[in-house]
Amino acid sequence: MAPIRVLLTNDDGPPSRDSPFILGLFVYLCTRGSALNPVVLPSSQKSWIGKAYHIKEKIYGRYYYPLILHSDARSEVSDASRPLKEGELGEWILLDATPATCANIAIHNIFPGEIDLVISGPNFGRNTSSAFVLSSGTVGAAMSSSLSLIRSIALSYGVFTRHFPTDYVQPSHELSLKIIGKLWNQWGKDPSGLRNGEVDLYNVNIPLVPEILREGGMEVAWTRIWRNSYTSLFQPQDSETSTMPAGPDARVVAKNSSSSQEQNQVVSAPDLAFKFSPQMSPLVDPPISSLPYGTDAWAVHHAKASVTPLRTSFAEPGSDSMVLVGESFDNSPSVGEAGRAFKL
Structure with a gap:
């Protein structure tokens, strides 16, 4: 079986204090032997921008050469592609654009016909509940890709303090790839294309909490979006x-x-x-008692990772979107219900 060709994008931009996860996930993907790991990112943070596109502005890009993790040197940016230098991990592309724009340009203009899966993230912060999901540039990039019939996953790491323990990060990458691998196999049930299936994209949230270090791993739950609201922004x-x-x-x-x-x-x-x-x-910080069982916010606030099947429309997939290969409704009356364990 040919390796999955994965495109990485995000809404936090290139590695920085406000974008601390993209480089580590890239390195972890490379160690897993993916055939192609192109990275196309906004040149700066584009949070809370949803699935917006640039339609009048001319979009410019540059080549970015990330260095090995924990390097004290500064990564170089170039107007022209060049060979890699010692210590550089790859050639990424930065666009002065929104996340959704980055995803579309990457799929259709920079790497046409080369992408099997888009991973948008890992976002610095959770993307749970309708208030955040509908505003998220991370989810917006995944929606943009799925509208181009490319399988897409929005990935977010939920932080509850600014200075989280760094030993939470690598287990989060490992759990992310386990979940993504299961979801990729799930899509294998429908090789003819996304529009013949129930699910267009998945929204995955992993809280950076002590449970990520638990022996046996963090629990993962199928979820629905918590339908909350906000007041003045x-x-x-x-x-x-x-x-x-x-x-x-x-x-x-x-x-x-x-x-x-x-x-x-x-x-x-x-x-x-x-x-x-x-x-x-x-x-x-909503009251825990206010969070409906089986929602994404309920899962994250109970130290569980959350997997939410979505459609790129104003609708949610049916209950059979929460059934993995090999499972059936005959096995248990709870199969297909939000809140049920996602079996790794």
């Missing part, structure tokens, strides 16, 4: 006010970090001006 702009960082865990980031570029950016406001300043507490 914007506040009137004062004459001199710092902008807020974006993303599902922005409140955690803002509380734990005072030196980010976004927080230190001071702007002058006219009379009619507003800044992105969502009320995050009800979204990030």
Whole structure:
């Protein structure tokens, strides 16, 4: 069987303090022997942008050469492709564009006919609940790919503190690839194309919590999206006010970090001006009792990884979207129900 040809993209941009996971997942994919691991990313963070495209702007790109993990040197960016230098892991592409735009250009213009699967992420922060999923650039890139009939998975690592233990990350990569492998096999039931099946894409959330180190691994659950809501996302702009960082865990980031570029950016406001300043507490820290059983938020807040089947339409797949190869509804009355264990 030929190796899967995987495209990586995200909404956090190239490796940085605000994009800490993309390089590690790339390295882990390479060690698993994938035939092709192209990476096409936004050149800067594009959180909370959903499935938006650039339609009037001319989109420019550059080549990016990531260095080995924990290198003190600075990765180089070039206007032209060049041979790799010692210590460089590959040639990535950065586009001045949204995540959905990056995915579409990668599939149709840069690597036409070469991509089997798109992994969007790992996002720095959870993408659970309708408030976050419908706003997420990570999910938006996966939706963009699935609309081009490319199997797609949105992957997010849920952080609950800004400074999470680094030993949580590698087990998260390992669990991600186990889940993705199962989902890829699941899609194998429908080799004729996505539109003949129930599922267009999957949204996977892995919380970075101590349970990721548990012997036997973190529990994984099939889930539905928690249908929550939000209030105002914007506040009137004062004459001199710092902008807020974006993303599902922005409140955690803002509380734990005072030196980010976004927080230190001071702007002058006219009379009619507003800044992105969502009320995050009800979204990030909802009462546990308010989370419906079997939802993505319920799973993450109970230290479980979450796998949510989705369609690129205003509809959810049926219950048989939560049945893996070899399972049947005759095995158990719970088969196909949200909250049931995803069997690795």
